[in-house]
Amino acid sequence: xxxxxxxxxxxxxxxxxxxxxxxxxxxxxxxxxxxxxxxxxxxxxxxxxxxxxxxxxxxxxxxxxxxxxxxxxxxxxxxxxxxxxxxxxxxxxxxxxxxxxxxxxxxxxxxxxxxxxxxxxxxxxxxxxxxxxxxxxxxxxxxxxxxxxxxxxxxxxxxxxxxxxxxxxxxxxxxxxxxxxxxxxxxxxxxxxxxxxxxxxxxxxxxxxxxxxxxxxxxxxxxxxxxxxxxxxxxxxxxxxxxxxxxxxxxxxxxxxxxxxxxxxxxxxxxxxxxxxxxxxxxxxxxxxxxxxxxxxxxxxxxxxxxxxxxxxxxxxxxxxxxxxxxxxxxxxxxxxxxxxxxxxxxxxxxxxx
Numbered sequence: 001x002x003x004x005x006x007x008x009x010x011x012x013x014x015x016x017x018x019x020x021x022x023x024x025x026x027x028x029x030x031x032x033x034x035x036x037x038x039x040x041x042x043x044x045x046x047x048x049x050x051x052x053x054x055x056x057x058x059x060x061x062x063x064x065x066x067x068x069x070x071x072x073x074x075x076x077x078x079x080x081x082x083x084x085x086x087x088x089x090x091x092x093x094x095x096x097x098x099x100x101x102x103x104x105x106x107x108x109x110x111x112x113x114x115x116x117x118x119x120x121x122x123x124x125x126x127x128x129x130x131x132x133x134x135x136x137x138x139x140x141x142x143x144x145x146x147x148x149x150x151x152x153x154x155x156x157x158x159x160x161x162x163x164x165x166x167x168x169x170x171x172x173x174x175x176x177x178x179x180x181x182x183x184x185x186x187x188x189x190x191x192x193x194x195x196x197x198x199x200x201x202x203x204x205x206x207x208x209x210x211x212x213x214x215x216x217x218x219x220x221x222x223x224x225x226x227x228x229x230x231x232x233x234x235x236x237x238x239x240x241x242x243x244x245x246x247x248x249x250x251x252x253x254x255x256x257x258x259x260x261x262x263x264x265x266x267x268x269x270x271x272x273x274x275x276x277x278x279x280x281x282x283x284x285x286x287x288x289x290x291x292x293x294x295x296x297x298x299x300x301x302x303x304x305x306x307x308x309x310x311x312x313x314x315x316x317x318x319x320x321x322x323x324x325x326x327x328x329x330x331x332x333x334x335x336x337x338x339x340x341x342x343x344x345x346x347x348x349x350x351x352x353x354x
Contacts, residue, residue, distance in 0.1 A: 003037040004351050005085035007057075009076060010040040012090065012108070013047060015063060017247050018217050019187065020267040021090035024107035026247055027157055027270065028088075029054050031340055033348025041079055043071060049248050057083075065117035073097075073124055086351070090269075093121055094128030101354070102128065105135035105152075107269035111189070133354055135347075137268050140293045150350055154274070154294075155343035156335070162280035162328070163255040171249045178240065181214040182314065183257035183281075185272040186264055188222050194229060195304065196263040201233045202311025207318055208238030211258055217244035254279045259317045263310065266291040273299060277331040278338070282317040282324055284310065298330035 008029065012022040025040075030051040032038050038054045040046070043061035050056065059075055061067050072093045077100075080087045086101035087094075091108045110122040136142060136149035143149070168177035186192045193215075200213055215226065223241050230239060245253070254260070260276035262285040273291055276283040277298055285291050287301040295301065300317055302309040316323055 003035050005037040005039065005083055006351060007076065007080045007083055007085040007087050008038065008040045008054075009072070009087070009089045009091075010042040010046070010056075011068060011071060013040070013050065014042050014044050016188075017047060018185070018244060018250060020107040020270045020272075023157075023247060023250075023275075024105065024270040025090050026051065027155060027340075028347070030157070031155075031344050033344050033351060035348065036351065037085075039079075039083055039085060041076060043067075047246075049246050065114060065121060069117050069121045069124070072121065089132075091125070092129060093125035094132035096124045096128045098128065098131070102132040103135055103350070103354075104129065104132045105269055107267045107271075108187075109267075111187075133350070135350065137294075140268055141289055150354070152346050152350070153342040154269075154338045155340040156270075156274060156278045156338055157251065158340065159251040160254060160275055160278040162332070165256055168256045169252045171245055171252055174243060174245050174249070177242075177253065177256050178212065178214060180211050180258045181240070181256075182211060182259050182261045182284075183216065183253060183272075183276075184213050184261050184263070185216045185275075186262070188219055189264070190222065190225055192264045193218075193222065193226050195307070195310075196261065197226070197229050197233055197235065197239075198307040199261075199263060199310035199314065200235060200238070202308050203314040204235050204238040206315055208235070211318055212237075213239040213261065214242050214257075215239065216242050216253065250275075251279070254281060257281050259284060259314070261314060262286065262291075263304070265304075266294060278335045280328045280331050282327045283331075284313045284317055296330070296334060298327060298334040300327065 012019050039057055040054050041057045046056045061071050073095050077095045077098045088103045092106045094102045094104055112119045112122045134149040137154050138151040254275050259282040262272045265288045266273040273285055283299040285301050286304040300313040302313050
């Protein structure tokens with residue numbers, strides 16, 4: 001049987017390797033369906049932790065939104081044409097002009113607030129989506145713009161599982177993991193940081209010195225912004241910055257966290273909400289259609305426009321032992337049907353038949 005060639009968009013593997021799109025792609029590449037000739041396009045040297053068995057196609061590109069627009073609308077379609085490959089994207093940015101097959105499993109969005117090129121990326125992606133096949137988690141309500149998405153089971157990396165460490169584990173090249181902390185694993189976004197700190201003003205006093213917020217992988221410019229905003233809120237030394245680490249070590253940080261705080265909408269695939277649930281760690285997040293469908297009673301979800309309730313939820317998940325136990329039990333029950341093998345088999349069927 002001839003192999004099916006799939007070209008994967010590896011932009012985020014290089015530029016934002018801890019993002020939901022990158023983690024979703026890594027999960028696919030590490031568990032490819034049978035009969036797939038996998039190629040990944042990267043805009044710079046491929047990271048050393050890329051799974052084996054994947055053919056790397058390096059096409060150097062800049063890092064601006066304009067460069068990424070060109071990458072999605074021109075570079076990927078041209079390479080797919082040379083390879084006679086279908087394209088699989090992890091963001092809703094399907095090329096507008098493309099004669100071959102395109103699959104989109106959206107683990108991220110386009111932030112159109114970032115300017116003209118971002119708005120153009122979003123607009124062209126919406127146009128391209130009309131001819132792409134949307135791959136959507138089976139447990140979630142369909143997005144309004146897609147009446148008939150292709151359903152797949154939710155999957156997760158098996159390294160993400162409950163683990164009660166006696167002492168925090170060591171991560172090579174990273175600082176010591178705190179004994180207790182809230183993990184804040186978010187997109188590099190000022191509005192999200194602002195929401196997190198506004199909620200933290202209601203929680204930091206009772207618990208912040210023992211359970212600090214730990215922001216993962218924020219660039220230096222956003223660290224400065226966070227410090228400035230924290231001073232304005234008089235938050236003192238109740239937050240930390242943890243450097244970007246290899247995705248191969250990310251599960252250690254989740255397993256060690258006292259709780260996960262997600263002050264932004266959860267992505268449909270491989271969000272921190274998913275990762276916290278499979279590790280049995282309490283998650284405090286925003287109440288949205290996606291997060292409610294993913295977690296149900298297994299996470300503490302509150303409206304994003306209510307920082308006081310978010311702060312109360314952060315306190316409750318630490319001081320109320322019975323609540324922590326209820327959330328963990330509900331989380332393990334919630335994720336029990338999630339299956340990497342069923343996801344892999346279903347994805348293989350989709351590639352073969354569509």
